[in-house]
Amino acid sequence: MTDIALLGFGRIAQVHAKAIASGNLPINVRAVADANPDARAAAAQLGAKTFESVDELLSAGLELDAALVASSTPFHVEHTTLALDAGLHVLCEKPLSEDVQEVRHLTELAAEKGLVLRTAFNRRFDPLFRDLKSRIGTETGPVRSVHIISRDPFPPPPGYPRSAGSMLRDMTIHDFDTARYLVDDDIVAVTARGTGTFDTDALAVGDTDTVFLILEMARGTLIGIDNCRATSYGFDQRIEVHGEAGTLHAGNEALPQATRIGAAGFTTPRLVDFFPTRYAQSYIDQLSSFGNAIAAAKAGAAPDDIAADGRDALQALQAALAGWRSIVEGRRVTLEEVE
Amino acid sequence: MTDIALLGFGRIAQVHAKAIASGNLPINVRAVADANPDARAAAAQLGAKTFESVDELLSAGLELDAALVASSTPFHVEHTTLALDAGLHVLCEKPLSEDVQEVRHLTELAAEKGLVLRTAFNRRFDPLFRDLKSRIGTETGPVRSVHIISRDPFPPPPGYPRSAGSMLRDMTIHDFDTARYLVDDDIVAVTARGTGTFDTDALAVGDTDTVFLILEMARGTLIGIDNCRATSYGFDQRIEVHGEAGTLHAGNEALPQATRIGAAGFTTPRLVDFFPTRYAQSYIDQLSSFGNAIAAAKAGAAPDDIAADGRDALQALQAALAGWRSIVEGRRVTLEEVE
Amino acid sequence: MTDIALLGFGRIAQVHAKAIASGNLPINVRAVADANPDARAAAAQLGAKTFESVDELLSAGLELDAALVASSTPFHVEHTTLALDAGLHVLCEKPLSEDVQEVRHLTELAAEKGLVLRTAFNRRFDPLFRDLKSRIGTETGPVRSVHIISRDPFPPPPGYPRSAGSMLRDMTIHDFDTARYLVDDDIVAVTARGTGTFDTDALAVGDTDTVFLILEMARGTLIGIDNCRATSYGFDQRIEVHGEAGTLHAGNEALPQATRIGAAGFTTPRLVDFFPTRYAQSYIDQLSSFGNAIAAAKAGAAPDDIAADGRDALQALQAALAGWRSIVEGRRVTLEEVE
Amino acid sequence: MTDIALLGFGRIAQVHAKAIASGNLPINVRAVADANPDARAAAAQLGAKTFESVDELLSAGLELDAALVASSTPFHVEHTTLALDAGLHVLCEKPLSEDVQEVRHLTELAAEKGLVLRTAFNRRFDPLFRDLKSRIGTETGPVRSVHIISRDPFPPPPGYPRSAGSMLRDMTIHDFDTARYLVDDDIVAVTARGTGTFDTDALAVGDTDTVFLILEMARGTLIGIDNCRATSYGFDQRIEVHGEAGTLHAGNEALPQATRIGAAGFTTPRLVDFFPTRYAQSYIDQLSSFGNAIAAAKAGAAPDDIAADGRDALQALQAALAGWRSIVEGRRVTLEEVE
The missing domain is CATH 3.30.360.10 (Dihydrodipicolinate Reductase; domain 2)
Incomplete structure (x- = not known):
């Protein structure tokens, strides 16, 4: 089981949550951060702990493996950075950033920390x-x-x-x-x-x-x-x-x-x-692959190479x-x- | 060039006439017999000699190779018999007859005279x-x-x-x-x-x-x-x-x-x-095959075996x-x- | 939640079990009866209690709503009868029986007891x-x-x-x-x-x-x-x-x-x-409909009329x-x- | 009947000749000019008078309505000019010219003489x-x-x-x-x-x-x-x-x-x-339209506007x-x- 947090719980985050459920994936949505009360209420129904902010979530002392960054585009860089700094593997919705240098920086940050950083090019x-x-x-x-x-x-x-x-x-x-x-x-x-x-x-x-x-x-x-x-x-x-x-x-x-x-x-x-x-099946398979990559990272093995990494996001x-x-x-x- | 007579010039005969024209077939529609004056007028426009009856046509002393029987179904047997008796090869529209014994008889008659007898199963x-x-x-x-x-x-x-x-x-x-x-x-x-x-x-x-x-x-x-x-x-x-x-x-x-x-x-x-x-092309190819069969018969050779003969009509x-x-x-x- | 028992756990029963999982249906597979140890082992992995026989299962004092009869065809009548006698609603794989009179009898039995009896014409x-x-x-x-x-x-x-x-x-x-x-x-x-x-x-x-x-x-x-x-x-x-x-x-x-x-x-x-x-979706929707019919029966309401009943099995x-x-x-x- | 000359009798000219035959068009291929003896032999079989050069053809005193310029591309301008100068309507294979000014010039020439000038954009x-x-x-x-x-x-x-x-x-x-x-x-x-x-x-x-x-x-x-x-x-x-x-x-x-x-x-x-x-049918319909345009020009009427004219060739x-x-x-x- 991979324990993940969803950072943001809007339309695209709910697509991911549905994929986890219908695919019977070994992924546990432990926590959700979203400033919107309706979004938090929806997340709570899935059994996730909810938080008003990403900071709050990351400082709650939960045992998490990874974060799925699904907040709105302007927050992708901030939330990805916070998650990486907290030692979490990250799957970030596209675009990772709209700035070339920021993409480079995030890619380097993940590499330094030995963490998986993926962009959700689910197709x-x-x-x-x-x-x-x-x-x-x-x-x-x-x-x-x-x-x-x-x-x-x-x-x-x-x-x-x-x-x-x-x-x-x-x-x-x-x-x-x-x-x-x-x-x-x-x-x-x-x-x-x-x-x-x-x-x-x-x-x-x-x-x-x-x-x-x-x-x-x-x-x-x-x-x-x-x-x-x-x-x-x-x-x-x-x-x-x-x-x-x-x-x-x-x-x-x-x-x-x-x-x-x-x-x-x-x-x-x-x-x-x-x-x-x-693309329903692609969301399931993308998360399955992310779970596998985290397991591989823990075991020191190379992940599969289908998913998009930081360089792919950059190009x-x-x-x-x-x-x-x-x-x-x-x-x-x-x-x-x-x- | 094969010289033929069309016995009957209704809807289906005109399909055959159109096939001869658009396929540039080496077939010459020399004569047409039809009791209907409008049909005869249409046939005359194609350059064919027209007759009010099949008897009249067959006794006009034309040099013909074959007849295409395209009269209405009740006349198929009579017109086919007349044409065979006149020494003409025959392509008869389906059904050759609605009576099993008549189909047998016509088949035997053609065989005796060494003439080609085909049913127009154009498909x-x-x-x-x-x-x-x-x-x-x-x-x-x-x-x-x-x-x-x-x-x-x-x-x-x-x-x-x-x-x-x-x-x-x-x-x-x-x-x-x-x-x-x-x-x-x-x-x-x-x-x-x-x-x-x-x-x-x-x-x-x-x-x-x-x-x-x-x-x-x-x-x-x-x-x-x-x-x-x-x-x-x-x-x-x-x-x-x-x-x-x-x-x-x-x-x-x-x-x-x-x-x-x-x-x-x-x-x-x-x-x-x-x-x-x-089935436009099939009408062209059926007539082309009929022409070839007549040429083969003249040369004493076997015709191609795609066309329907009397036994096919019978079955x-x-x-x-x-x-x-x-x-x-x-x-x-x-x-x-x-x- | 509808609590059901699977009577038989061969190929077709596993199709049903998979439908319950992937459709996130409000159906709980509480118990499985199958004489085959491998089948029971597979069922146990789903979290179901397993029994060697239908009798044993039905006398175990479980609180069940319904039975899904998925045993081999010769046992359909016996298992359906046992389940109805135990007061369970039944969805029976086709054919309900290969004998006209038995189909009639089962239909009457279910009607007497006010129980839902359906044949799995999933299409x-x-x-x-x-x-x-x-x-x-x-x-x-x-x-x-x-x-x-x-x-x-x-x-x-x-x-x-x-x-x-x-x-x-x-x-x-x-x-x-x-x-x-x-x-x-x-x-x-x-x-x-x-x-x-x-x-x-x-x-x-x-x-x-x-x-x-x-x-x-x-x-x-x-x-x-x-x-x-x-x-x-x-x-x-x-x-x-x-x-x-x-x-x-x-x-x-x-x-x-x-x-x-x-x-x-x-x-x-x-x-x-x-x-x-x-027909993957049809298995999901058939079970969903069966669950709804049971809920309707409990509430004294008429079920939806898409599913096949005893008369349909008979015809x-x-x-x-x-x-x-x-x-x-x-x-x-x-x-x-x-x- | 429109009497035309084919200027050039290579591959594309033969496509036009076939279109005239299979479409039963009211167009008479009176003359063909081609330097190649094989091409002339093929043209002669169609019943056309053959000439070694366009000049020879145009000075033979034939009563022609139009020319179809189907020579190789470098000769399009020369042959089109000769035909227009001879008072013939012209359908020229594409490209009319590879030079913008020449296209302009030919368009003006045809307009001055009141002749139809079309480019064979048959599609x-x-x-x-x-x-x-x-x-x-x-x-x-x-x-x-x-x-x-x-x-x-x-x-x-x-x-x-x-x-x-x-x-x-x-x-x-x-x-x-x-x-x-x-x-x-x-x-x-x-x-x-x-x-x-x-x-x-x-x-x-x-x-x-x-x-x-x-x-x-x-x-x-x-x-x-x-x-x-x-x-x-x-x-x-x-x-x-x-x-x-x-x-x-x-x-x-x-x-x-x-x-x-x-x-x-x-x-x-x-x-x-x-x-x-x-595009077989388009070649037939293009020639039919050209024939109609010539008839319209003779009658002082406007041609249909589907065909490509000089301005279309230019663009x-x-x-x-x-x-x-x-x-x-x-x-x-x-x-x-x-x-």
Whole structure:
């Protein structure tokens, strides 16, 4: 059993809590810190001790193994630092930070202390993407290009923190990481264009709601990304790996509904609604892997290498910053430029 | 160039005429016989000589190689006999006859005269079904069962000749032939149930509009047929061959339309409307094969063996008669019983 | 919390136990009876008290609400009777019995005692089939026919109890129930043909491995069933409801794998392997419904009406017996004939 | 009947000749000019008068309505000019020219003489793309983005004329035109990245074989293009229009082959091989439209507006030149920059 604390108990923390329950994972949610009383009440129902602040939780003398940082993005660095300082392994929701130097600092801090520090790029654990990755090479031959379509079903709710370029740091960041993960390669440069036509909250802060990006990888592969903040048809997550000997296509998951055949043609079911459903298994497997990594760390063994570490967080962040600069300046921007 | 006469110039004859034109076939429609002045006018536009009757056409001293009998079903035997007596090779629309003895007689007559006699089971020439047939065995291993779904888009027009059991002799007859053709085997017995709920013209004469049939083949294979006189979605033609090592599924052809993705899911295009579109290529290839068979006959060579001959017409007719008796008597009926 | 005992802890009982765990159901598996020491050891790991016999379990003075009868088929009647006599609500695996009179007797016994008696026709709870059923009528208009394809991935293991006709009582029985459930109608007559070519254990006892059946429903609808004991491609479960205004097709679920596109075409993933995966959610929902029915019974309220009761068990059994007689006698057999 | 001359009788000219035959078009191929004796022999078989040069043909005193310029790209301008000077309407294969000023000049020349001048952007006439275009707006609402995947089955043959950027002028040029046609808008800027890994002939002249492009349209829409000179699976032509109210997806056409279902999953047929098959109907409809435009011109009426005129040729050429400059310079390039 791994004893963990959840730092923050909003929407994403509850996705993790549900994963622990439905996956029958050997993880015990001992404590939850959240300033919001409703969140604490919900956490208490799970049997966790609740605290108003992270400080309070960490000084309560609980025997904890790890912290899952699921607070809102501006607190990720502070809470991760506190947890590492308290000797806890950390799984931090993405983005670890929106500042390149802070990501570097946290990565070094964890390494010094011999603690596991992971960023929650959960899609690496998605069974479909794992299947896809495992077949690249043997079934594709040399990869000619990759194309990722990633569209949210609807824009973030009012009040969600936004700023110019935050679409790339918040949404596309998953795709940057997926791109690197799939082809086991680093991003060298990003070329991007963006528009904004419907997400008025985003437009008000100078952000976009629709972007196309072209990534250049270190070994020369081009990876295209097609992102949009909304669709009329659910959560759209497709990846196509185009190779010399074969092409692999990871498509969407549909709801369990019958196809209707009529005068208008064939109507097949709509897609699952959003990430908690589409990526449900990945949340379970990510936590299982985190538990294993902690056990491995205790035993002095190397963890599995599927999960995203600090360097992965850094590359994804740099790609997001480079992408935004590319949109603004109308040119290709290298990751080296956004140190 | 093969010089042919069309005996009858109704709907199905015009499908053949269109096939000759669009396939650039080396077939010359020299003459057309039809009692209907409008039909003759349409035929004249194609450059054919027109006659009011088959007798008149056959006694006009034209140099013809063959006749395509496309008159209405009750005239098939008479026109086929006249053509054979005139020394012409014959491709007769299905059914060759609705009487077992007449089919036997015509087959013998053609054999005596050394003439080609074919029934227009055009679906044997369908590229999809040919692909399917060519892969049975190598890709399926031993066949465990076959299932044929065949549904017309709408019932026959008012005035179309009907009688009790005519659905089997007119529509299912194609599927009986397809079943035999695909697995290269004869039908031993038919077990069937039928209902009628919507085709009031059929019901008025004691016929059905919906039937399920189970064929037992000589080598033991079971073949299921699912027939209906109408759908809400076009012409439905599916075949599934279930084998020990693999299963083959021949699906429907859709119109060239974009898929719409929206809140209701994915709407893919409707099916092609009916047989002249779905089986367009088979009509071309059937005529091409007929031309080749005539050339082979002239040269004393054996024709290709894909086309349906008199024995094929006989088996399909017997299966239709046995199927109807099965519906009426509530029992399995062998083909031997319908001599 | 509902406290239940599992009577039998073989393969199917473990499917239920897993459903209780992964669904976080408010059901407590208090006790397990199984003569097999390995099964008892497995049950003990779940925290259940274990007993060598059902008698022993029922006389141990435990406070139980219900029993889930999951012993082997020949013991279903005995164990169900014992449980009802002990005042427990019962969910019995199918078939409740293979004898029509015994089914009637058990149904009456439960009614007398005011206890819930259900047969585990779990597919009624499948989300896809529930979606299908909910849309029949509004989206199909009057139903013209239904076609069910149900093929197991491989034959039962050696040692599985078999006899002439057991394929219908053991496998097709689910499809008989599904047919009735979908169109809310009773089966009047069954016409069937069967063959056996590969399942040598079945053939040794005079059974079949491949059957086609045609059901006639009380309101006249024809329902075709296509069953096979094995495929080369996994567990095949398809249903098509053909209606006047629209057709609904419930297809198969595929594994989460990428499609490969290459010189041979498109290779999409294989199907999920077998019923514990394909129908996983239905096992959860069936138990949830059983728990609700017990709570309703305690409160004197009517249970939901989706689950199969004794009468449903009876009709499915009669259809299986009629189907087998039809295969043997080569004729349509009514359910009235198999009282 | 429209009497035309084919100027050039290579591969693409033969695609046009086949379209005239199989479509039964009212177009008479009166004359063919080609320096190659084999080409002339093939043309003679169609019943056309053959000439060694365009000059010879045009001075032979034939009564011609129009010329179809299908010579190799470097001769397009010369042959188009000769034909216009001879008073013939012209349908010129793409690209009309690789020089912006020449395109302008030819457009003005045709306008002065009151002659029809069209570029053979045949894909505008594809039934699937026409269906797609006709439904944009009503079924999509405001368009958020468009994505075009266009991949050739194999690189051009050895000897095909190439130079740096020719992939964009030769292959992508169709997609530039399709993009404009679909959303009825002009291209303002192009941002692109390209790589070359397998097409050694292209690499030898500094060209690419794989490109991603992002088009910015005048009304702000982003259009992504994904191009590759080869696949392992045939000719890949997909378009997705992502709109606020719905998304439309135009997919590929598959060969008429059965799906195989086995242990590896479902193998559906491969795509049609290349453009003469995939776009067969568009060649027929393009010529039909050209015939109608000539008839309209004779009658002083306006032609239909689906076909590509000189301005369309100009925009597509400019986009290709801008795209190449973007790849070379690593920045967004506007069409204004490539006057």
